[in-house]
Amino acid sequence: MKAHFRTNLVAAAALVAGTLFGAQAASAADDTIKVGILHSLSGTMAISETTLKDVMLMLIEQQNAKGGLLGKKLEAVVVDPASNWPLFAEKARELIAGQKVSAVFGCWTSVSRKSVLPVFEELNSVLFYLVQYEGEESQRNVFYTGAAPNQQAIPAVDYLRDVEGVKRWVLAGTDYVYPRTTNKVLETYLKDSGVPAEDIMINYTPFGHSDWQTIVAEIKKFGSAGKKTAVVSTINGDANVPFYKELANQGIKAQDIPVVAFSVGEEELAGIDTGPLVGHLAAWNYFMSVPAPENAEFIKSWQAFTKNAKRVSNDPMEAHYIGFNMWVKAVEKAGTVAPDAVIDALIGVAVPNLTGGYSAMMPNHHITKPVLIGEIQDNGQFDVVWKTSGLVPGDAWSDFLPDSKDLIADWRKPMSCGNFNVATGKCGGKGS
Amino acid sequence: MPFGITLRRIVLAVALAVVGASGVGAHADTLRARIDALATADFAAKEAIINELAAAGDAEAVPALTALGNGDLQVRKTDGKVIIAVRDGNSYKAIDPVSAADLGPVDRAALDKIRVNNNLRRVISAVVGSLTLRSKDPSVRRAAADAVFKSRDASALDVLDEAIAAETDNGIRRRMVLARAAAILQTNRPEPDRLAAIAVVAEHGNQDAKDLLSSVAASADGEVKRKATASIALIEQSLAMWSVGQNIWYGLSLGSVLLLAAIGLAITFGVMGVINMAHGEMVMIGAYVTFMVQEVIRTSAPALFDVSLLIALPLAFLTAGAVGVVIERGIIRWLYGRPLETLLATWGLSLVLQQAVRSIFGPTNREVGAPSWMSGAFELGGLTLTYGRVWIIVFAIAVFILLLVVLKRTAFGLQMRAVTQNRRMASSMGIRTTWVDALTFGLGSGVAGIAGVALSQIDNVSPNLGQSYIIDSFMVVVFGGVGNLWGTLVGALTLGVVNKFLEPYAGAVLGKILVLVFIILFIQKRPRGMFALKGRAVES
Secondary structure, three states: OOOHHHHHHHHHHHHHHHHHHHHHHHHHHOEEEEEEEOOOOOOOHHHHHHHHHHHHHHHHHHHHHHOEOOOOOEEEEEEEEOOHHHHHHHHHHHHHHHHHOOEEOOOHHHHHHHHHHHHHHHHHHOEEEOOOOOOOOOOOOOEEEEEEOOHHHHHHHHEEEEEEOOOEEEEEOOOOOOHHHHHHHHHHHHHOOOOOOOHHHEEEEEOOOOOOHHHHHHHHHHHHOOOOOEEEOOOOOOHHHHHHHHHHHHHOOOOOOOOEEOOHHHHHHOOOOOOOOOOOEEEEEEOOOOOOHHHHHHHHHHHHOOOOOOOOOOHHHHHHHHHHHHHHHHHHHHOOOOOOHHHHOOOOOOEEOOOOOOOEOOOOEEEEEEEEEEOOOOOOOEEEEOOOOEEOOOOOOOOOOOOOEEEEOOOOOOOOHHHHHHHOOOEEEOOO | HHHHHHHHHHHHHHHHHHHHHHHHHHHHHHHHHHHHHHHHOOOOHHHHHHHHHHOOOHHHHHHHHHEEEEOOEEEEEOOOOEEEEEEEOOOOEOOOOEEEEEEEEEEEHEEEEOOOHHHHHHHHHHHHHHOOOOOOOOOHHHHHHHHHHHHHOOOHHHHHHHHHHHHOOOHHHHHHHHHHHHHHHHOOHHHHOOOOOHHHHHOOOOOOHHHHHHHHHHHOOHHHHHHHHHHHHHHHHHHHHHHHHHHHHHHHHHHHHHHHOOOOOOHHOOOOOOOOOOOHHHHHHHHHHHHHHHHHHEEEEEHHHHHHHHHHHHHHHHHHHHHHHHHHHOHHHHHHHHHHHHHHHHHHHHHHHHHHHHHHOOOOOOOOOOOOOHOOOOEOOOOOEEEHHHHHHHHHHHHHHHHHHHHOHHHHHHHHHHHHHOHHHHHHOOOOOOHHHHHHHHHHHHHHHHHHHHHOOOOOOOOOOOOOHHHHHHHHHHHHHHOOOHHHHHHHHHHHHHHHHHHHHHHHHHHHHHHHHHHHHHHHHHOOOOOOOHHHHHOO
């Protein structure tokens, strides 16, 4: 308790300091390189994004301890878009045009990313988007270090089908763009692999849904048709705690109907007693329990930075770690922070990830990552039960959606196109 | 001669003893060797080892297997020995997996867990089930019978037959017979046997039975398939009937949550007429009080955990109530009669309170545990009732009755009603109206605080907790009729039941929209809600 309080004081102080410095530095000039952090620190998304702001502050502090970048100190400029989507665009503009930051790290929800896209395009700056998302996008100014559906959802479904022998599927999600797109991809994928339509149940719930009795009962009913059943959950953060509590209360065990989630990590589990949930699954590119030296070091410095020995790490944090290091390396390679040079230099950059390998930035501005499947343990951690044998390259345009299966993205010259249609041979198609 | 016989007997006895001992030793050694092999095996090899243990039919393997399934079977890094780690207060102690000997305390960090996955957990529970069917402990036998029913393991049939013959408890025997039927359906036994098994399973009549029969219907043919399909249809019919009851139950349960969330607002908004947008934050404060109480109990008195909610109730009431009084004295009393300003001020206040909690406790969810008497579920006919929900309904009704008594039967309640109905008259009767206002607002906030204690059991304890209930709360109070507690009760339960009957057909998203549309239409027709107050006080 006390520790948390202190942590937050520190965070608050850092925030105030960040804002003050930011304000000063506008005049203070060229001996620093400014990095924008665009994460909500208040409102509904603060629950997920505040932590990531802290991760960025830590990474910047570490880089400065190593001597900064191009001989200059890095300086964090923190703004609070307050979970308000139009405000994201305003704050992005403030960071780029007002504060003259060299790159921005931030956004969580897809709608916030879509809201800042035109700003980054217009002012020609660099955005790192560091959360798993639904794909179907590749933009010149944006680098995506979270998982695309083929780096999370599809391997998870493969695992359930091949290892758990699942034949009947519940696709449950919160009613917004990420679950809807992911479920569309999954539905096509399952049908293509021979699952009949009556063995797929799709269910959407509103944001923050808290009364799961009926839906859990329906899942139970759907699962009693003589075929092994699993739930693929794209339920958004806040609604997960009551969902898992209801599963536990109604006695649905992972051995009977496993739930694999794409938005539940160590941070989300911190609010639940995981005893009754042992064996339910999550698919990510990183788990805190992965035994790699880089990971041990990251956790150690993270817990020291937050002054909380129980603080957990999760997948979006790893995406920040990768994204930040990629940017640092690209700036070093380009020898400047000028956006055009950095954007070109970023492609092909490879940095260590936290699971004991390397991740590389590809021409479609997505990265290569391993995919891990973990089972929830009673201590709130995940045990990795399966891992892809190699790295999976992120696919900007899904092969399983009719609109996007002909599209590819390649930002290298001469193509320089985020949505090249291989069927028509022209740049441009659906999306941006 | 007698001497010779005795001598021979002694020799024989010694020889037997030696053979016996070495037999036990060799046996324990193979068991230990297999358990040790688990340490380095991958998932497939582990499954093979578990099946070997099962084939050996050795009940001594049960503790090790159970520990493996629970994730307690560990490898000690120092010497590579496989042990069972048991929590002992705040530390762990090591237990030998074969002899159950206590090997002393052990450091968790010096242990490597032997990992299992869902598939292995299934295999383990099936194996442990078939190994413990003859256990002396009836609850173990019951769990064993259920495990075999789930695993439908045909190789357990012989053990099952023995166990059924020896079983004295009727309830457990019924479960064993059911498990036997499930196992028989996996074999190629003659048709009459399998038809009899279907009859046994069909009689059981729940979703598990339907699941089993569906898989039989899919794989069998002829008479067996026909009978299974017919039984499924019967089970589905009875389940459909029960599902109406289940929906009513879900509706009442949702209604009780709505009632809890709204009942404080029924006082601050309903009785006092203050549009209190910070109502949800009072609920949140109650939930955080629960978290803090549990936190203190966890660190200093773990034995009290089961009563943590009871301790939290008065504290939540006092904390939220005190905050309520401060808000009334500090802000709201300056704004009486100016609803728009009140709305804006309390809305701003709710944001301030949220951010304050976020700064103090952090933005992430806090864990509030469920006491043991609120965990799990029980079956009543075809209904599955979860204890947590049952207690929340009981609690909501208790709070409602208590509040009704306070309003109708106490001096404070009388003064409160007097002040809200005619402030000037009450004032000239010697009632200190300003203090009644403050205390009324405090009461409403305090009640919201104890609602937070209950809601912490089913929802996130996060700074956003209150926000998700504020709209529902206003909906309930306006629908039920402003200023009437009975209206709030009926309104909450009606909305709960309507919502739950719509949900299976319309889906959760559309269901919620339909309820909102229904309320809008209802308010058009009856602007004062279901139970409208009448009289001069209302008209003015």
